[in-house]
Amino acid sequence: MKTKILLNENQLPSQWYNIIPDLPGPMAPVINPRTLKPVTPDDLLTIFPMSLIEQEVSQKRWIDIPDEVRDIYRLWRPTPMYRAHRLEQALGTPARIYYKYEGVSPAGSHKPNSAIPQAWYNKQAGIRRLATETGAGQWGSSLALACSMLEMECTVYMVKVSCTQKPYRKSLMEMWGANVIPSPSDRTGAGRSILAKEPDSPGSLGIAISEAVEDAATREDTNYALGSVLNHVCLHQTVIGQEAIEQMKLVGDYPDVVIACCGGGSNFAGLSFPFLADRAAGRNVRCLAVEPASCPTLTKGIYAFDYGDTAQMAPIAMMYTLGHDFVPPGIHAGGLRYHGESPLVSQLYKAGEIEARSYKQNTCFEAAILFSRHEGIVPAPEASHAVRAAIDEALQAKEEGKEKTILFGLSGHGQLDMGAYDAFLSGQLEDYEYPEENIRKSLGNLPKVEI
Numbered sequence: 094m095k096t097k098i099l100l101n102e103n104q105l106p107s108q109w110y111n112i113i114p115d116l117p118g119p120m121a122p123v124i125n126p127r128t129l130k131p132v133t134p135d136d137l138l139t140i141f142p143m144s145l146i147e148q149e150v151s152q153k154r155w156i157d158i159p160d161e162v163r164d165i166y167r168l169w170r171p172t173p174m175y176r177a178h179r180l181e182q183a184l185g186t187p188a189r190i191y192y193k194y195e196g197v198s199p200a201g202s203h204k205p206n207s208a209i210p211q212a213w214y215n216k217q218a219g220i221r222r223l224a225t226e227t228g229a230g231q232w233g234s235s236l237a238l239a240c241s242m243l244e245m246e247c248t249v250y251m252v253k254v255s256c257t258q259k260p261y262r263k264s265l266m267e268m269w270g271a272n273v274i275p276s277p278s279d280r281t282g283a284g285r286s287i288l289a290k291e292p293d294s295p296g297s298l299g300i301a302i303s304e305a306v307e308d309a310a311t312r313e314d315t316n317y318a319l320g321s322v323l324n325h326v327c328l329h330q331t332v333i334g335q336e337a338i339e340q341m342k343l344v345g346d347y348p349d350v351v352i353a354c355c356g357g358g359s360n361f362a363g364l365s366f367p368f369l370a371d372r373a374a375g376r377n378v379r380c381l382a383v384e385p386a387s388c389p390t391l392t393k394g395i396y397a398f399d400y401g402d403t404a405q406m407a408p409i410a411m412m413y414t415l416g417h418d419f420v421p422p423g424i425h426a427g428g429l430r431y432h433g434e435s436p437l438v439s440q441l442y443k444a445g446e447i448e449a450r451s452y453k454q455n456t457c458f459e460a461a462i463l464f465s466r467h468e469g470i471v472p473a474p475e476a477s478h479a480v481r482a483a484i485d486e487a488l489q490a491k492e493e494g495k496e497k498t499i500l501f502g503l504s505g506h507g508q509l510d511m512g513a514y515d516a517f518l519s520g521q522l523e524d525y526e527y528p529e530e531n532i533r534k535s536l537g538n539l540p541k542v543e544i
């Protein structure tokens with residue numbers, strides 16, 4: 094009975110799976126926030142390279158992974174899959190539980206899977222510097238890693254409160270050579286206008302995005318990179334699910350349910366999209382996206398056109414949203430606090446091809462601690478949402494006395510998130526009620542797009 098299910102380096106996928114041609118219906122257009130007309134490639138060329146803009150709308154089902162990107166992936170890919178024998182035993186469940194572990198990447202999460210190719214395509218286009226934002230620091234550190242591997246400069250606007258709350262992620266970015274700027278800063282017009290009104294502003298992801306986009310738009314040698322939500326980010330993450338399918342074959346099993354946590358959606362997309370291709374071909378598999386109850390985008394949001402950012406500078410997309418000015422409570426799963434959702438994941442949810450569920454944070458931390466006591470790995474607070482759902486599926490199988498195969502994505506480790514575990518272990522972690530009132534207010538400010 095295997096515990097670690099491993100692939101050889103030569104089984105690293107050579108292509109990414111693009112779900113766009115297999116979607117249930119055409120994609121809605123993406124809208125320019127200034128003209129309220131569909132965006133043109135030219136609108137995006139000031140901050141993205143043409144190759145990535147093409148991937149946003151490509152109708153090709155399989156897209157080759159460049160050799161140099163595969164060489165860098167090889168530093169940690171293929172990632173391991175584990176059979177959670179010890180957790181199964183502790184739960185007394187007849188279910189078989191597997192998890193695909195992305196915490197073995199140098200940055201400790203799935204995010205480098207897209208950071209590396211994004212940096213590579215930008216370098217090919219003659220760009221020598223990338224600007225981005227980061228909240229908790231997972232994306233910033235992944236892009237810092239990518240830029241260091243590809244000898245590019247990297248500037249990260251980091252939400253000011255996170256710089257003090259997560260000092261080690263800042264150190265990690267600086268170790269990999271990035272320039273980390275607490276946001277709001279005096280480097281950009283967006284930052285200066287916030288500081289003029291509120292000199293002690295703690296910052297927000299929305300403000301940091303505005304600063305990074307302005308930086309990229311005003312410098313010829315600089316582009317912008319986003320860590321989730323966009324179609325090309327979901328595309329790059331599909332190495333996860335492709336490897337998982339091969340790993341399940343090695344043990345002669347196949348999941349009844351595939352579970353992943355969902356912030357902007359790229360992690361869920363990465364694991365589930367290759368399985369959804371099987372589903373489209375007639376295979377019986379459920380895919381379940383798990384989100385925090387305090388930021389319940391799929392489970393409580395509406396499917397509508399909305400801005401990608403608070404400052405209304407980013408394109409407008411058709412997606413599940415809580416409203417672009419919705420500010421979720423300060424939960425510890427910082428990577429799951431985005432107001433919107435990947436348009437691809439949103440369209441699949443709308444069509445009933447995937448399921449969604451939400452949990453409060455204390456029950457997720459309980460699940461993470463149970464998991465770590467039997468399996469050892471400390472899950473990232475984001476990933477603890479998937480752990481909770483996997484355990485609940487296993488307990489349901491026990492109640493029904495049914496065999497079931499469960500696969501979940503362990504998207505990262507939590508060794509730089511011990512402050513959150515401290516808060517939980519000392520009983521100081523708050524559960525936030527679903528902030529219905531704030532969401533209703535925020536949903537009143539959606540843009541009026543007529544197409």
Ligand SMILES: *Cc1c(COP(=O)(O)O)cnc(C)c1O
Nearest residue numbers: 321356357358359360428475505
């Ligand atoms: C960022 C992050 C997530 C959320 O990823 P999305 O692709 O935006 O849904 C999940 N887990 C970990 C460990 C992360 O760092």
